[in-house]
Amino acid sequence: MSAGWLVAIILGIGALAYFFSAQRARLQRDQVDRAKEVPHSLPLYHGWFAFLISTLPALIVFLILSAVSNGLIENRVSAEVGTHVPDTAAASLQIGIVHNAAGALSRLGLTGGDVPATYATLRDQASSAGITMPDSGEDYMVPLAAGVNEDANAHRLLIQGLTLLLSIAGAVFAYSRIRIRLRARNEVERIVLWALLGASSVAVLTTVGIVLSMLGETIHFFSDINPLNFFFGTVWDPRFAAAGSGGSEGQFGLIPLLAGTLYIALVSMLFAVPVGLMAAVYMGEYASPRVRSTVKPLLELLAGIPTIVYGIFAVVTLGPFFRDLSAALAGGFAFIQAQSVFTAGIVMGVMLIPVVSSLSDDVITAVPRAMRDGSLALGATRSETIRKVILPAALPGIVGALLLTASRAIGETMIVVLAAGVAARLSANPFEAMTTITVKIVNQLTGDLEFNSPQTLVAFALGLTLFVITLGMNVYALYIVRKYREQYE
Template sequence: MSAGWVVAIVLAIGAVAYFFAAQRARVQRDSTDRAKEVPHSLPTYHGWLAFIFATVPALLVFLVVSSVSSGLLEGRIRTEVATHIADPAAASLSIGMVHNTSNALGQLGLSGANVPASYAALRDMATSAGISLAESGEDYMVPLAASVNADAGVHKLIGQGLTLLLALAGAAFSYSRIRLRLRARNQVERVVLWSLLAASTVAVLTTVGIILSMLGETIHFFSDVNPLTFFFGTVWDPRFAAAGSGGSEGQFGLIPLLMGTLYIALVSMLFAVPVGLMAAVYMGEYASNRVRSTVKPLLELLAGIPTIVYGIFAVVTLGPFFRDLSAALAGGFSFIQAQSVLTAGIVMGVMLIPVVSSLSDDVITAVPRAMRDGSLALGATRSETIRKVILPAALPGIVGALLLTASRAIGETMIVVLAAGVAARINFNPFEAMTTITVKIVNQLTGDLEFNSPQTLVAFALGLTLFTLTLGMNVYALYIVRKYREQYE
């Protein structure tokens, strides 16, 4: 029986427990003199309490047993492989082959005495059945995989049995506890409260997990490369330096990548901010409700377009257009490259317009109506009210919205890959190609990876740097937005 069926059966037991528990609570309520004893909770809460007792502990036990079983089996495989292979890299490959052998045995339905004695015989059987299996393999992998499959079946059976028994026991226990004065509502609300608390910690745990996943490899990278060389270096050339050239010093300079990231983000903001702000002012102050309900969703559709589509538009349409236009203006000499900061910035700006307009519109509409009415009552026109009253009042919130938009621009990847190129250099000409941190992260983690060289580990240092930069901007933006909201509460 698969895990999906186990979960479905547990939920079915919980649904049955809900129905019978609610029905029993309803019968007790209707057969009791209300003047003598008043029920504490509605029958619905008794039903939900029975559902929680029947499902939550059982599913938690099922998850724990499955995790422990996987860990034990994986440890057994590693221990057995280590007795035959000493090299860690070869052992890792052999562990993968054992897993493939285990899957092949399961697909072929082989177990016990039916398991072939040699790897070659199993490969022939798998090939005839249309199952791919590695050409090279050791004979010890076959009995090891068969033993792992047998143990996995036992563990699976034990876990499923415990799960179903616990579900039935929880349903019976909750059913037997039903009383008129049972505080079922309080217990259900306590479970809901803890569930909400667990959900609210997901963002924090995700942030901590991201930091920890990159921090170790970043420390490893800085053990090989001087941090000063990385943060203040002006040359990006992650190849190994030639003999006698001083090693890899100066080859991992962050400055060209950081400059390209900020430059392209600046160009995109210069395009997106005016258009987005004017759109927000129009929708918040001039547009009728009918126009606003139509224009705003249409504008926000731009945010739903995949960034790869924007990148294709840039490399196929906008980049060649700028190149041909510059050639026509300069008499055949194209001073704007097809892949350039300008092309990437404009396309990214189009993508950011709905972000700027939506956030700014929310901030502008949050300005109290009394401030508008007071300005108009003193004789100011609508445009003067917007320029001298509404926008200054909404400025902190708008600044926070722009910082959030800037962090979105700094983290963009696909548009830059296609529209700005991969040239890592310090350049102030917006008509030429540059690259960003995200592009180089993709480049360093593409292809055959060996996480023991600076050429690969530098991607973690770049990722942690970019994460710190965007996190700081987001925190500061949220601080400004929160301060603005408190001003009018």
């Protein structure tokens, strides 16, 4: 039985529990003497109480047991592979091949005595059935993969049985508790409250998980590399080492990457802020309702375009255009490279225009109408009202919106890798290529490398650094908005 069918059966049990519990509550309500005993909750709440009791605990237990089962199977595979392949990087590849072999055995329906003796035989059988398997597998993987399937099937049957029993037990328990004075409404609201609390905790727990996942590897990286050399180094030369070579030489200076990140973000903000802010002023103060209802959705369509499309536009169209234009202006010498800070900043600025305009428009339209009318009544022109009344009143919100937009620019990857290149250098010339922290994170985690080498672990240090920078900008933006926000009636 698949997980989907199991969830459907549990929901079906919950639906039956809802129907019979609500029906029992109605019968009890009709039979009771209202003058002596007043029902506490409507039958609707009795039904929902039974539904939640019969479904939520079973689903939670199913998820927990499934995670534990996967962990146990993974530990067994890791231990078995580790006895054959002591190297960590090679072992991780072998573990993937074992899981691939287990999937092939499952799809072929091979169990017990039908399992082939060698990996080559299994690969040939899988190939004839249209299943692709790696060529680098070994014979010991076949019985291990068969054992993985047997354990998975046994665990699956046990988990499904326990989950169904728990669901049925919950339905019976909830049905037996149906009474006139049962506080079903309070119980349902308490369960919903805990569900809302859990949903609101997802963002916090996710942030904590991200930090912890990077922090451990970052500490491991700084145990091999001096933090001063990382944070204040001006040369980025990681010198990639092949898997198993044990090489750890290289220079991991953050300054070129940080400079490129901030430089490209600055260029993009210099382009996006004036255009987006003027668009927000036009839509909020000058545009008619008909024009606003048309222009605003069209402008916000830019935010829905994937960043890879912006990158392709930059590398195919805008970059060569700037290069050819500079060559025409300078008599054949192209002083603007096709991949440059300028190209990436302009394209990223186009992407950020709807972010700036939408956030600023919301802030401008939130300024009370009475302030506009009062300024106009005193004889100020429309432009003077905007410059001297509306924008100063909306300035804290606009500044917060710009800081949030800047943090969005700092975290961009695809536009930079296509429009600015991957050269880690320090340069004040915006017409030359530079790169950012996000691009190097991708580079360091790409390829067949040792996962415990500084060349790979530096990606976690870069990620944690970028996380701290963007988090600081977001916190400062919220601080600015809250401190200088005007309170209007």
